[in-house]
Amino acid sequence: xxxxxxxxxxxxxxxxxxxxxxxxxxxxxxxxxxxxxxxxxxxxxxxxxxxxxxxxxxxxxxxxxxxxxxxxxxxxxxxxxxxxxxxxxxxxxxxxxxxxxxxxxxxxxxxxxxxxxxxxxxxxxxxxxxxxxxxxxxxxxxxxxxxxxxxxxxxxxxxxxxxxxxxxxxxxxxxxxxxxxxxxxxxxxxxxxxxxxxxxxxxxxxxxxxxxxxxxxxxxxxxxxxxxxxxxxxxxxxxxxxxxxxxxxxxxxxxxxxxxxxxxxxxxxxxxxxxxxxxxxxxxxxxxxxxxxxxxxxxxxxxxxxxxxxxxxxxxxxxxxxxxxxxxxxxxxxxxxxx
Numbered sequence: 599x600x601x602x603x604x605x606x607x608x609x610x611x612x613x614x615x616x617x618x619x620x621x622x623x624x625x626x627x628x629x630x631x632x633x634x635x636x637x638x639x640x641x642x643x644x645x646x647x648x649x650x651x652x653x654x655x656x657x658x659x660x661x662x663x664x665x666x667x668x669x670x671x672x673x674x675x676x677x678x679x680x681x682x683x684x685x686x687x688x689x690x691x692x693x694x695x696x697x698x699x700x701x702x703x704x705x706x707x708x709x710x711x712x713x714x715x716x717x718x719x720x721x722x723x724x725x726x727x728x729x730x731x732x733x734x735x736x737x738x739x740x741x742x743x744x745x746x747x748x749x750x751x752x753x754x755x756x757x758x759x760x761x762x763x764x765x766x767x768x769x770x771x772x773x774x775x776x777x778x779x780x781x782x783x784x785x786x787x788x789x790x791x792x793x794x795x796x797x798x799x800x801x802x803x804x805x806x807x808x809x810x811x812x813x814x815x816x817x818x819x820x821x822x823x824x825x826x827x828x829x830x831x832x833x834x835x836x837x838x839x840x841x842x843x844x845x846x847x848x849x850x851x852x853x854x855x856x857x858x859x860x861x862x863x864x865x866x867x868x869x870x871x872x873x874x875x876x877x878x879x880x881x882x883x884x885x886x887x888x889x890x891x892x893x894x895x896x897x898x899x900x901x902x903x904x905x906x907x908x909x910x911x912x913x914x915x916x917x918x919x920x921x922x923x924x925x926x927x928x929x930x931x932x933x934x935x936x937x
Contacts, residue, residue, distance in 0.1 A: 605932025608902030610643030611636060611920060612677050612837065614909055615655035626661060628913045633665045635917060637672040639924035640935020643705065645675035645904055650683060650714070659692045666700035671936060675705035677798055677904065678780035681737040682713040683723065690744035690766045697770040707778040707798050710737055735789060738779070745774040787818040791825030791832065799896065800837040801877040801906060805868040811877045815896030836900045839879040839908055840887050842922035850915060854881050857908055879908065884927035891931065
């Protein structure tokens, strides 16, 4: 597996945006401040997870609309929107609106499959059509067609004083080329490549052909590019949890290591019938993390990353982690901050 021998070109981060149920504003405001900090530190992109019926951001597109008005340069992404909860028509309108507001800075990350705990929510999510809903790739194709500007109505023209368009409005040229697919398995990686999407890998994969996380992640990236029209030029981003400790206090270091240790057992063997395998969190100095990444088969195949911030940390912890990533770890990997 040859190394790309390229310096890190794009550095991004991912947040879940946790909040207190009794005070949801504070968590959302913290997330917006973290995105603002990311821009100040020169990060290329900031991404939000999507969490339904949890105390994390359930509407990343709405939050990114707010972020678009508080930033000017940093790219804004969703990682990822599970399309089982979405109507591709309405989602296309929302995504295009945020892309317009951000002047072309949106990266739309999506995935497919039945919604989590579908049997428990289907009576409210799809009260009349639950049994007939298709949660496969067709939902992505519909979204892509909508973003591309294909006709969604047979009516166009003026009715009274109102003008109607046959395609989704606003139309934001170029957004369809910034759609990313979150793939955890080989078939998904191949499908993303065949359909010309960008690939988001994460710290979770399905152990289909191997039990080694790094080799599995690399196999997904390689297969994606083998099937993509752009070949080796196709964009793939690596996702891992990295926690640099360069400027952390002793108390923070202790908590960070305890957090990683509490999650380590699940990284040793595939979990459950789908053989889900988690990547170990990487905690240490930026020099130690850089060495670990250079030896990681997945990292060797990319020149852009989206590092995930750990769950349930304090705002000050995220400030320290992002500052160390941007000022120490990134440069060690050959990255230069955006202006």
